[in-house]
Amino acid sequence: MKGIFGAIQRWAAAATLMVVAAMAPQAALAHGEKAQEPFLRMRTAQWYDVEVTKTKVAVNEELAVRGKFRFSPDEHWPRAAAKPTTAFLNVSAAGPVFVREGSFVNGVNMANSTTFELGRDYEFEVKLKASEPGRWHIHSMMNIQGAGPLVGPGSFVEVTGNHDDFLNEIKTLTGETVNLSTYGTKNNIMWHLVWGALAVAWLGYWLAKPLFFSRFRKVEAGDAASLTTRTDRVAAGIALVSALGLTFVGYSMAEANHPVTLPLQSAHETVAPLPIPAGRPEVKLIKASYRVPGRAMNMTLDVTNKSDKPIRLGEFASATVRFLNPEVGMMDEAAKKYPKNLMADKGLTVSDNKPIQPGETRRIEVQAQDAAWEVERLSSLIYDPDSRFGGLLFFYDSDGKRQLADVGGVLVPTFVGTGT
Numbered sequence: 001m002k003g004i005f006g007a008i009q010r011w012a013a014a015a016t017l018m019v020v021a022a023m024a025p026q027a028a029l030a031h032g033e034k035a036q037e038p039f040l041r042m043r044t045a046q047w048y049d050v051e052v053t054k055t056k057v058a059v060n061e062e063l064a065v066r067g068k069f070r071f072s073p074d075e076h077w078p079r080a081a082a083k084p085t086t087a088f089l090n091v092s093a094a095g096p097v098f099v100r101e102g103s104f105v106n107g108v109n110m111a112n113s114t115t116f117e118l119g120r121d122y123e124f125e126v127k128l129k130a131s132e133p134g135r136w137h138i139h140s141m142m143n144i145q146g147a148g149p150l151v152g153p154g155s156f157v158e159v160t161g162n163h164d165d166f167l168n169e170i171k172t173l174t175g176e177t178v179n180l181s182t183y184g185t186k187n188n189i190m191w192h193l194v195w196g197a198l199a200v201a202w203l204g205y206w207l208a209k210p211l212f213f214s215r216f217r218k219v220e221a222g223d224a225a226s227l228t229t230r231t232d233r234v235a236a237g238i239a240l241v242s243a244l245g246l247t248f249v250g251y252s253m254a255e256a257n258h259p260v261t262l263p264l265q266s267a268h269e270t271v272a273p274l275p276i277p278a279g280r281p282e283v284k285l286i287k288a289s290y291r292v293p294g295r296a297m298n299m300t301l302d303v304t305n306k307s308d309k310p311i312r313l314g315e316f317a318s319a320t321v322r323f324l325n326p327e328v329g330m331m332d333e334a335a336k337k338y339p340k341n342l343m344a345d346k347g348l349t350v351s352d353n354k355p356i357q358p359g360e361t362r363r364i365e366v367q368a369q370d371a372a373w374e375v376e377r378l379s380s381l382i383y384d385p386d387s388r389f390g391g392l393l394f395f396y397d398s399d400g401k402r403q404l405a406d407v408g409g410v411l412v413p414t415f416v417g418t419g420t
């Protein structure tokens with residue numbers, strides 16, 4: 001009997017260890033990107049060609065998150081989300097583990113917010129400097145007023161070294177070199193202590209007296225006037241003069257030490273979208289359905305080739321998940337580096353892979369199938385009252401040149417079938 005119990009005990013310990021081991025990386029991986037509603041991830045910002053220039057850096061070393069995004073056209077943009085009239089480009093990371101050195105959209109400095117056009121493409125770059133050692137998941141991110149943060153694909157960046165070595169120095173416009181991590185900290189602490197002391201003295205003076213009940217009784221007895229003594233008036237006068245005096249001294253000191261100050265800039269930037277390339281294919285969605293048991297989306301499309309070269313459909317991308325058509329084989333170096341959990345490298349099947357000739361309109365059946373529909377929690381959109389999807393289609397011509405087309409519309413779920 002003892003032997004059996006021992007075996008069960010050992011087995012239970014091993015099983016517990018296995019469960020813990022299986023759960024641990026999961027807990028470290030996710031930081032909420034999958035929790036966002038699929039309609040926001042699929043029908044707003046379409047991120048593509050996103051890459052992190054380095055995945056291993058030392059503290060103080062720089063890297064960049066760069067790529068492109070297209071805002072879904074008006075017909076696919078969800079009614080529940082505000083349009084990008086005030087938007088700010090950023091990155092999403094696990095706290096202040098990098099500092100942003102600069103961000104650019106189509107080469108324009110994006111220190112401020114801007115307005116983006118729906119249905120148009122933009123190129124971006126965010127330059128970062130590593131500050132905190134660790135393994136961090138970095139996403140490109142667009143903050144839209146009224147819609148929230150829209151994140152791009154996440155990549156892990158390993159930061160080595162020691163945070164104490166982190167140096168965040170800049171040269172001000174007056175030629176002074178300052179460390180932004182520590183600049184003004186002493187002054188800040190000093191003034192907090194000074195004002196704190198005044199506040200504590202003022203509160204202490206009144207709290208030392210008999211408080212609510214005895215005062216209430218005096219007011220009830222019609223003797224409210226006796227509550228404020230001559231000493232109280234003197235104390236109040238000292239507090240008032242001290243507060244005004246401190247304000248004046250602080251102001252004069254700041255003026256003397258920093259004769260030139262500029263306020264934080266909060267202007268609205270303007271940026272022109274990338275030009276629309278000639279010969280963009282025209283795509284009409286006839287119908288789309290999602291087969292729940294098969295984790296597969298089927299689309300019927302009418303594709304018109306508006307270019308002068310034959311084209312083939314190579315990829316469907318939505319919510320940073322990429323479904324590639326292996327028949328077209330666009331598995332280039334950049335695609336190989338793409339996060340594995342977001343890459344369905346054989347996920348796209350097209351009924352007819354023969355090139356669509358210039359001027360030809362062809363009806364094709366497209367299937368995007370992968371566990372990513374469930375793992376990335378996109379399939380839950382079929383339970384939305386507004387069950388629509390959006391995404392990008394990537395066509396390649398005979399020279400390997402890429403053309404993008406928007407796709408989107410109603411997605412009808414199917415709950416039965418063989419799962420193909």
Ligand SMILES: [Cu+2]
Binds near residue numbers: 033137154
């Ligand atoms: Cu992440």
